[in-house]
Amino acid sequence: MIGAPPVMTGSPALTLFRKVVCVDLDDDSPPTDAAAALRLIQDQRSATARRLDPDARLLYWPWGVAWLVGFGLFFLQFTPGEQALVRLPGWLPPTVLFILLVAAGAIQAVVSVRAYGQVTGDSARRGKWYGYAWALGSLSVYAGLGRIAEHLPPDLAALLWSATAVGLTGALHMAGGAVWLDRDLFRLGVWISVINLVGAFAGPGWHPLIVAVAGGGGILVAGAIARRRQRQRQQP
């Protein structure tokens, strides 16, 4: 009887080997010794965690890029002072921001479904309800804003929109940290809320710059940290 290697290395060749061999393997046989058993446990657990836990960078970075570029364009259009830094058509910044945010949402949805799609239960319910909070929260906030913003001058309307949107994002990130007991996610929410506060007091023009650099940059950094922690967790 040929024994398949007790560890799953993840290399395609070995995986194929396992697929072929496993059919005939007398796998009722115990691991050869305690060390092999422990190795098997650790490898299997980390392999499973790797497959069920999507790369954190894919969940964070698209949002970071969207904020960096989208709010960056807002800053260029509504530069504080008399003269705009770059002349941009008025429709461009909101359109680019909207497209990038939709793209980030789509990437998040695809990555999540691929990883957790076949897992149901408490985690799935948490994720679903949290998603509803984002969707319904955004809708209700923006519906109210739309009615007020039309009576404001463009620079104040832009500040109202972005400060409210960013504030909601900060609060929901903090809530997400509470739901999953994820300290880094919670800290990101605090960071976003604080820079939003700073930006709102700094006033129209400055707010998008602060959100682009500190907010977008903060999300990129948070993604890198989350990825590092994920790697540490997934070490066999």
Add this chain to the structure above:
Amino acid sequence: MTELDPVIHAQARLRVVASLSALNVGDKIAFPRLQELLAMTAGNLSVHLRKLEDAGYVEISKTHRGRTPATLVRLSQRGRLAFEEYTEAIRALLDPTS
């Protein structure tokens, strides 16, 4: 290694239980996804799941997703405990001083 839980102390079932233990408590995984994670044939996995179910270590539930029937698998509380005890026993064998 005679005193180890014989249900878990078999390579294939140990892999199944170790994989299921990586899920969060309260989560279930669909049979085909588990099969893919373990690279086992459906028949082989079914046999081992039945043995684990008989021991009360896994819970298998049938449900429907739209019109397609789906089989969901989770480690029971008893199974999680048995797996933890097994892992502890293995560690103790490797390092009797701990």
